[in-house]
Amino acid sequence: MALLEATNLSISFGGLKAxxxxxxxxxxxxxxxxxxxxxxxxxxxxxxxxGVYKPTEGQATLDGTVITGKKTIDINKxxxxxxxxxxxxxxxxxxxxxxxxxxxxxxxxxxxxxILKLPSYFKKEKEMDEKAMSLLKVFDLDGEADYLxxxxxxxxxxxxxxxxxxxxxxxxxxxxxxxxxxxxHETAELMDTIRFVRDEFDMTILLIEHDMRLxxxxxxxxxxxxxxxxxxxxxxxxxxxxxxxxxxxxxx
Amino acid sequence: xxxxxxxxxxxxxxxxxxxxxxLGGIYAVIALGYTMVYGIAKMLNFAHGDVIMVGSYVVFMxxxxxxxxxxxALVISMVACTLLGMTIERFAYKPLRGASPLAVLITAxxxxxxxxxxxxxxxxTQAKNFTSIINFEPIxxxxxxIVISDETVVTIAVSVVxxxxxxxxxxxxxxxxxxxxxxxxxxxxxxxxxxxxxxIALTFAIGSALAAVAGVLLCSTYPLLSSTTGAMPGxxxxxxxxxxxIGSIPGAMIGGLVIGVIEILGRSYISSQMADAIxxxxxxxxxxxxxTGILGKKYVEKV
Amino acid sequence: MKTKSRRLGKNTKNDLITYxxxxxxxxxxxxxxxxxxxxxxxxxxxxxxxMYSILAVSLNLTVGVLGELSLGHAGFMCIGAYAxxxxxxxxRETITEVWxxxxxxxxxxxxxxxxxxxxxxxxxxxxxxxxxxxxxxAFGEIIKNILGSVYVGYDANGVYVSLESESSLAMxxxxxxxxxxxxxxxxxxxxxxxxxxxxxLLLTLFVVLNFMNSRSGRAVMSIRxxxxxxxxxxxxITKYKLIAFTLSAFFAGIAGVLYSHNLGYxxxxxxxxxxxxxxxxxxxxxxxxIGKMRGSVxxxxxxxxxxxxxxxxxxxxxxxxxxxxxxMMIATASPKANAxxxxxxxxxxxxxxxxxxxxxxxx
Numbered sequence: 001m002a003l004l005e006a007t008n009l010s011i012s013f014g015g016l017k018a019x020x021x022x023x024x025x026x027x028x029x030x031x032x033x034x035x036x037x038x039x040x041x042x043x044x045x046x047x048x049x050x051g052v053y054k055p056t057e058g059q060a061t062l063d064g065t066v067i068t069g070k071k072t073i074d075i076n077k078x079x080x081x082x083x084x085x086x087x088x089x090x091x092x093x094x095x096x097x098x099x100x101x102x103x104x105x106x107x108x109x110x111x112x113x114x115i116l117k118l119p120s121y122f123k124k125e126k127e128m129d130e131k132a133m134s135l136l137k138v139f140d141l142d143g144e145a146d147y148l149x150x151x152x153x154x155x156x157x158x159x160x161x162x163x164x165x166x167x168x169x170x171x172x173x174x175x176x177x178x179x180x181x182x183x184x185h186e187t188a189e190l191m192d193t194i195r196f197v198r199d200e201f202d203m204t205i206l207l208i209e210h211d212m213r214l215x216x217x218x219x220x221x222x223x224x225x226x227x228x229x230x231x232x233x234x235x236x237x238x239x240x241x242x243x244x245x246x247x248x249x250x251x252x
Numbered sequence: 253x254x255x256x257x258x259x260x261x262x263x264x265x266x267x268x269x270x271x272x273x274x275l276g277g278i279y280a281v282i283a284l285g286y287t288m289v290y291g292i293a294k295m296l297n298f299a300h301g302d303v304i305m306v307g308s309y310v311v312f313m314x315x316x317x318x319x320x321x322x323x324x325a326l327v328i329s330m331v332a333c334t335l336l337g338m339t340i341e342r343f344a345y346k347p348l349r350g351a352s353p354l355a356v357l358i359t360a361x362x363x364x365x366x367x368x369x370x371x372x373x374x375x376x377t378q379a380k381n382f383t384s385i386i387n388f389e390p391i392x393x394x395x396x397x398i399v400i401s402d403e404t405v406v407t408i409a410v411s412v413v414x415x416x417x418x419x420x421x422x423x424x425x426x427x428x429x430x431x432x433x434x435x436x437x438x439x440x441x442x443x444x445x446x447x448x449x450x451x452i453a454l455t456f457a458i459g460s461a462l463a464a465v466a467g468v469l470l471c472s473t474y475p476l477l478s479s480t481t482g483a484m485p486g487x488x489x490x491x492x493x494x495x496x497x498i499g500s501i502p503g504a505m506i507g508g509l510v511i512g513v514i515e516i517l518g519r520s521y522i523s524s525q526m527a528d529a530i531x532x533x534x535x536x537x538x539x540x541x542x543x544t545g546i547l548g549k550k551y552v553e554k555v
Numbered sequence: 556m557k558t559k560s561r562r563l564g565k566n567t568k569n570d571l572i573t574y575x576x577x578x579x580x581x582x583x584x585x586x587x588x589x590x591x592x593x594x595x596x597x598x599x600x601x602x603x604x605x606m607y608s609i610l611a612v613s614l615n616l617t618v619g620v621l622g623e624l625s626l627g628h629a630g631f632m633c634i635g636a637y638a639x640x641x642x643x644x645x646x647r648e649t650i651t652e653v654w655x656x657x658x659x660x661x662x663x664x665x666x667x668x669x670x671x672x673x674x675x676x677x678x679x680x681x682x683x684x685x686x687x688x689x690x691x692x693a694f695g696e697i698i699k700n701i702l703g704s705v706y707v708g709y710d711a712n713g714v715y716v717s718l719e720s721e722s723s724l725a726m727x728x729x730x731x732x733x734x735x736x737x738x739x740x741x742x743x744x745x746x747x748x749x750x751x752x753x754x755x756l757l758l759t760l761f762v763v764l765n766f767m768n769s770r771s772g773r774a775v776m777s778i779r780x781x782x783x784x785x786x787x788x789x790x791x792i793t794k795y796k797l798i799a800f801t802l803s804a805f806f807a808g809i810a811g812v813l814y815s816h817n818l819g820y821x822x823x824x825x826x827x828x829x830x831x832x833x834x835x836x837x838x839x840x841x842x843x844x845i846g847k848m849r850g851s852v853x854x855x856x857x858x859x860x861x862x863x864x865x866x867x868x869x870x871x872x873x874x875x876x877x878x879x880x881x882x883m884m885i886a887t888a889s890p891k892a893n894a895x896x897x898x899x900x901x902x903x904x905x906x907x908x909x910x911x912x913x914x915x916x917x918x
């Protein structure tokens with residue numbers, strides 16, 4: 001059974017069909033790319049899969065349970081985590097605390113325990129610190145753990161967002177243009193990191209990206225979206241050589 | 253007998269309704285100042301209510317101490333308030349453009365304290381008895397059973413004229429459209445060659461001139477004038493602006509009228525002490541049903 | 556591993572400095588009192604200083620940590636004051652020991668304010684920005700308005716409530732009037748003193764600072780910084796907003812307890828529980844620094860004491876206060892001033908040095 005399966009997923013905003021009859025099947029452990037021209041509806045699909053929008057039709061299942069229509073936090077608890085196209089960090093919090101917020105539902109102690117600083121507080125905080133630091137290390141951010149997250153350079157902010165998403169211990173990771181704004185060197189590094197995350201955490205990753213080098217380099221399968229509809233779906237090399245896809249990207 | 257009594261009740265209700273509309277008209281004029289400044293400068297000008305008080309004092313001093321013709325006094329007061337509003341904007345708010353909204357809010361509170369205390373020093377702590385500048389025969393209806401005071405008539409007429417004039421100004425004239433543009437997107441307006449600072453100053457000027465008019469109307473109907481006269485009407489007008497959907501000119505009018513009518517009816521039929529509480533309760537209920545006010549735009553955050 | 560223990564230590568150290576400052580100020584004040592070098596004016600200010608500090612810290616929890624502008628904080632103070640004063644007046648005969656009665660009164664005041672904070676928070680926290688601000692102001696005014704005009708009395712048959720007048724309560728001959736409309740409660744026991752007030756301030760700081768350093772506090776701050784991102788990592792927005800708001804109301808209620816038990820009487824008016832009071836507290840918070848609890852305490856003390864100590868300037872003090880407020884805001888918050896401070900500050904030099912440190916340690 002596929003880890004993520006969307007069937008006939010559709011949403012319209014005031015008569016405009018932003019996503020129309022979207023179908024996808026992603027197997028566990030896959031690195032899957034979602035590409036398409038600007039305004040094709042890619043981010044809208046992420047918003048549908050994370051409960052920001054409710055689909056007008058269709059549904060999506062994660063590990064066999066329906067996630068569409070649920071609240072964002074319940075979908076996260078079910079195992080979907082994401083990053084954002086326009087970076088959304090907790091700007092006034094430290095790099096470490098950003099990741100610790102991601103750990104929120106996995107290392108629990110009550111508000112009272114925290115206020116009274118009971119032994120459970122120290123125990124859980126220590127565990128959280130260790131876990132968060134180990135995640136930061138994966139992204140080479142452990143040296144900046146105490147920095148204010150907004151003081152990080154752009155590329156590192158994108159990495160921190162991925163680290164924070166991973167902290168929620170997801171089954172499926174959605175990355176929205178992870179390489180946007182990165183230089184070729186940083187992008188190459190990011191490709192290694194994404195691959196490493198997949199292997200190390202046994203993660204399934206669905207990513208939106210415009211950088212074709214990244215897409216061709218790491219994605220095993222692709223879905224191309226155009227005007228809200230699936231244009232083409234399949235293995236990366238086949239999709240990228242599809243004349244329809246080339247037309248959609250380059251025009252007639 | 254019974255029908256007669258029902259009849260009187262109806263008549264009292266009508267005259268209450270009329271005074272409510274009159275008070276609502278005053279709130280609407282104040283709220284217009286609030287809402288324009290909010291829409292364009294994106295700030296809560298807490299000192300707006302105190303400009304009303306200053307305007308009223310100017311008229312009071314000119315008419316009682318200098319014997320100036322009341323209508324001339326009103327014009328002078330409007331000019332004075334315009335200058336005051338622009339001065340406040342220039343020295344207190346303009347340096348804070350781009351600062352956090354909270355910092356601007358606190359500054360506005362500082363300006364409000366300043367105006368109230370300065371007025372106390374200049375005019376004394378004793379409340380003044382404002383003599384209405386409107387003097388003609390009240391209108392009698394239904395054989396004298398409903399008497400509409402001259403103040404009420406003028407207030408309603410003036411507020412209607414102001415609302416129409418302001419709507420025309422904003423929609424039909426170049427500076428008015430510049431205001432709309434700045435309120436929509438300040439950066440883009442600047443790129444299109446609109447003088448943003450000038451437009452903001454103009455907004456303060458108009459808002460303050462309106463405050464002077466509102467002050468005179470307010471004090472003509474409710475004649476007690478002190479340094480805190482403008483505070484509560486200011487807050488209520490702000491409530492009216494929010495109720496109507498802050499930033500919206502027709503919203504301010506509707507909000508003002510609703511608040512005025514509810515206040516008077518609440519005072520007459522429910523409890524005089526609770527009138528303010530009723531007004532605030534209505535605001536809460538409306539915002540819970542429609543979180544951005546009656547005519548407010550729904551704001552959707554893009555993810 | 557080194558980084559972690561150091562980080563935990565840094566927060567604790569910072570908090571300890573805050574407690575230290577409060578305790579030091581307390582000791583200085585006690586010594587001054589003992590040596591008779593404190594004016595009666597200042598002595599009368601000691602409890603209010605603690606009270607305003609508690610109010611500022613608790614409002615900072617809403618404004619600075621939760622990131623929502625509340626203009627109705629005085630309303631929660633009002634509820635705390637009324638609930639505790641009714642409790643104290645009613646139990647004055649039955650619980651004669653102050654050391655039992657007053658802590659109970661504090662709890663009653665805090666809990667009642669917290670309950671209202673919770674109930675009001677449910678609808679209010681759905682709103683955003685200025686809309687939330689005006690609705691909190693509205694709630695504050697309604698609370699002040701109702702408690703400022705309610706008549707409550709009781710006799711053998713039960714409790715009577717009226718908004719009209721004392722006579723409309725229609726109590727029996729044995730009836731006792733508890734709240735006398737606009738005149739409120741006239742005989743609240745004077746249970747508050749400087750020691751208790753200081754302890755309450757320390758307690759407030761302890762709870763709020765520990766809350767900020769805890770899992771729940773981080774959740775609240777994440778909502779403040781980016782609601783959508785917080786939701787995406789599984790933070791329950793409503794729950795944590797309510798926790799912060801309720802906690803904030805709880806301590807405002809405790810400040811109200813201090814207020815009435817320090818004055819000996821209680822009447823809700825615009826001057827003590829109106830929106831102007833809420834705004835005054837907000838001024839402390841903003842000038843002391845958003846989210847900075849130590850700053851709130853310092854700003855509350857300076858801005859409460861200053862106008863009183865400037866009494867020689869008579870009526871001009873409020874005028875000076877107003878001008879100072881405007882100048883302070885422009886000098887600290889305007890973009891130009893910020894650029895100036897950035898370029899010329901010693902702090903930049905120091906923090907630049909500090910920021911290098913962790914990097915070195917890790918290497």
